[in-house]
Amino acid sequence: MSSAPAFAVVPQGGAVPRHVAIIMDGNGRWAKQRHLPRLAGHKAGVEAVRRVTRAARTMGIEALTLYAFSSENWRRPAQEVGDLMGLLRLFIRSDLAELARENVRLRVIGDYRAFTPDLVKLVDDAIARTAGNTGPLLAIALNYGAQAELAAAARRAAAKLQPEQIDEAAIAAELETVDLPPLDLIIRTSGEQRLSNFLLWQAAYAELLFVDTLWPDFDGEALAEAVAVFGRRQRRFGGL
Template sequence: MSASPASAEPPPASGGGAVPRHVAIIMDGNGRWAKARGLPRVAGHRAGAEAARKVLRAAGEAGVECLTLYAFSSENWRRPEAEINDLMGLLRLYIKNELEALHREGIRIKVIGDHSAFAPDVAKLVDTAVARTAGNSRMTLCVALNYGSRAEIVRAVQRLASEAMVPEAIDEAAIDRALDTADLPPLDLLIRTSGEHRLSNFLLWQAAYAELLFTDTLWPDFDGEALRAALADFAGRERRFGGL
């Protein structure tokens, strides 16, 4: 099932058993999960990577077209250098271990954000994964790397300005086309784990009409069953998009 471009207009009202085309997750709680078990933070990140694998599988089985994961924000550079190095090591390991399996399963890997800021070998691995899976169409795994939504919107405006568009021609559809997510379906459901209730500079524009779901479950404990529960919750909601 291939993803179709986003639209500035909200999608038709849905619910009553509908499966969201595009689900995004703020994967929060790895550190607290590890601390509760007396483990180093990197152990929480490793468990979080396994949770991502389970959730991706469940999303594909449910018919979700695109799963977007907030893997590394532009604010994460403020973390200790040792933790950043651990995260980069996990990213290397995940790509090397999972790339061919994802390719065989028809999953396209897309990256939003500016991963060129990573170490050259990591950036190259990411580029290789994107190129290797570019022709796949069963599902899209979108990974936000060095991503911040405000910076994305600034880049979009800069792109439009570089095209010398007259102000009157810049509308919502034009901005949509200039965003990193231009080729993805509209965002239907945004989930945040670990009990926090904020978007943390993630998909601010795209979330305008998304359903939001906040859960106390720490990310390493969020699995296929938890995702299916979230999809069931979504299916029971009535989405009016400002209408009656």
């Protein structure tokens, strides 16, 4: 059962971004600081996902994209990869009913079909169950890498068009985020300041915000503060 946040999450003044993407970083460090196994940090990170997705809905953010598993994360120990897959299963099974009830439409970007067949079916069923919803969009990046996305988009465009017809709009039309609003804000937690192969094309004119908070400690208040920072920025898109 969802509950309303106990704080005001609607920022006062300034624009609310339509589309926010978050690089959820710092689970391992959060666990290490507490002398806990890394799995404990990932479990705490799932709780942060719940808090932030609920807060985003309250704020009126149209689309929230979360970087859950990158194409490079396969390099982690097999036990940790398995733990992450288990948490994904748990999140879908425990939170899908709430997402459906709250009129949230679930999307997945990335090659999640590389996962085990049971997990692929679980994701497919979750997407299908929320496909008819008309409210906020929650996009989860699973086995996602922006460079691979761009290469695939270029191949699809080249199969349809002559070379001289391939421009920015043609590439954008082949991206996995084509049905999402333009990306306004990227937040990365844990103090790291890089995009890590995440939404490279989409980030061309997005505002970037790097915060020191570790992901398991990120919450609705932190998101509201990030949105307030966004609202104070001047976005000129190359103009004056």
